[in-house]
Amino acid sequence: QSALTQPPSVSGSPGQSVTISCTGTSSDVGVYNRVSWYQQPPGTAPKLMIYGVNNRPSGVPDRFSGSKSGNTASLTISGLQADDEANYYCSSYTSTSTHVVFGGGTKLTVL
C-alpha cells in the first residue's frame, strides 16, 4: 500500500481538462510544499512534470498545473492531448524517516 493515495484511473476527451488527486497526511503533503508529479508512458522512465506543488520544469507545457489544499495535492491537465495518455505519480518529501513517499499511480486514458 502506497503512502500517498491516488485514484487508480481517470479519463477525458481531447481538449477537456482532468484533475488527479493525491492525498497524504500532515507529515508530508499537508506540511511541506514539496509535492512532485511524474508522467510515465508505458515502457519509459518517469518524467518530472511538477515540483514544489506548482512549479513546471523547463519544457513542460503550461497545460500542466499543480495545486494543494490541506493534505491533498492535485494535478490538472487542460487541453487534453492523445500523448498525455500515461500513468501519473505524485510524490512528497516527508518529515518521517521515510524521507520520500510516492503515490500508487493514476492511469490517464484519453478517450
Add this chain to the structure above:
Amino acid sequence: QITLKESGPTLVKPTQTLTLTCTFSGFSLSTNGVGVGWIRQPPGKALEWLALLYWDDDKRYSPSLKNRLTITKDTSKKQMVLTMTNMDPVDTATYYCAYSYYFDNKRGSFDYWGQGALVTVSS
C-alpha cells in the same frame, strides 16, 4: 546535459546480493545540494523510493528496506552504487537512479532519471 544510466545483473538468485551502479554525467555529487536516489518499480506496479545519497554524504534509506540497503558514491568516477542483500522474487523490478536537489522546494523530487534496469530474482 544531465544523464544517468543504471548497470548491473539482469538476473539474480534468491538470497544473493544485488549490486547496481549508477553512472552519471553533467553534474558532480560533490556540488552543494546535489543528490542521487534509487527508485524501483515492480512490473505493473507503482514506484517505490529506496534510498538517497546527498553531496555531503548524508544517506537516507526506506525504513522498510533499510537493513538490506547500502549506498555509496565514487565522486571521481561519477558513480553511485546500490547494494541490496538477501534478494527475493518480490524484489523483481526495474531499478532507476535519479538526480535530486536538496534545497528549496525541490527536496524529495527527482529531476532526471536513468532509463532503468530490469532485475529479475529467480532460481
